[in-house]
Amino acid sequence: MKHKRSALSQGVVRCGECGLLANIIQPEHYCERCGAKLYARIPYSLQRTTALLLSSYALYFPANMFPIMTVTQLGVTQKHTILGGILSLVEKDMVPIAILVFIASIIVPLLKLIGITLLLVHVKLRWRRHAHLWAVLYRLIVLVGRWSMLDIFMISILIAVVDFGGVSEVIAGPAATAFAAVVVLTMLAAKSFDPRLLWDDGHL
Incomplete structure (x- = not known):
């Protein structure tokens, strides 16, 4: 060629x-x-993308480990993580919703983080082969990024539907803020990355 x-x-x-x-x-x-x-090329593209990516990684784990919501029912308070809320949906025979929440809230953000990481490694190590495939990966990340707010929407559904019957109160926990921050930071990381660097012959 x-x-x-x-x-x-x-x-x-x-x-x-x-x-x-x-x-x-x-x-x-x-x-x-x-x-x-x-x-x-976009000035400081790699530096900005790396900083945003590291911030996303730092918040991804608290978003999944800390309580995403606090449910109070008849004076009894229970705290649920994202995974705990998904399991609650399964126990309430809401398996389709549980699958949607699992994909949108855990799998998709993680795949975006890994994808952006691979793009940065590709440019940093100057891998010149199969640049068109890496460009496709970048376009997929950007495409998914347009629907990233769906992740937050699914968390809203999770908070809304986890109701154990009777009088209850559902309050968003600290993980909700961390999760929203991960969504926004990954969107900014993809936007700050200059895809033309994928095609440069060793030029950073």
């Missing part, structure tokens, strides 16, 4: 604001159409 030259190798960059192709060799690297600063 014939190697295709990149726009950057020919001194051309695309304006991130208006999409105009501009010659980066010009003295002042500003877009002639909109005046935005021109960058060959």
Whole structure:
């Protein structure tokens, strides 16, 4: 397969604001159409993505270990983690909802974290093979990120449906805040990652 030259190798960059192709060799690297600063790659993309990713990892475990909700029924208080709430749904014969909550609240966030980690490792170690597959992985992460708020919605369902009958009160626990933070941070991490780095020949 014939190697295709990149726009950057020919001194051309695309304006991130208006999409105009501009010659980066010009003295002042500003877009002639909109005046935005021109960058060959998003500045500090790897550093920002790494920082956001590490923050997500740090909050992912408290989100799953600490109580996501506190249920008070007839004066008896019980605290439930995400997994505990899922098990409660199974015990109440709400298996389909339990599966949805498990996938949206545990599996999907974890897969996003692992996926972004692999992208960073790919760029850092300068793996030049199968770049198109890594680009597909990035697009999948971004696509899933558009539906990331569904994770929080599923937690809301979990809090709402775990009702043991009778008079009860359900209060969101500290893990709810950590979980929401993980969702937002992973979205920001994917957005800050510059996918063009996947195609660069050892250029970081």
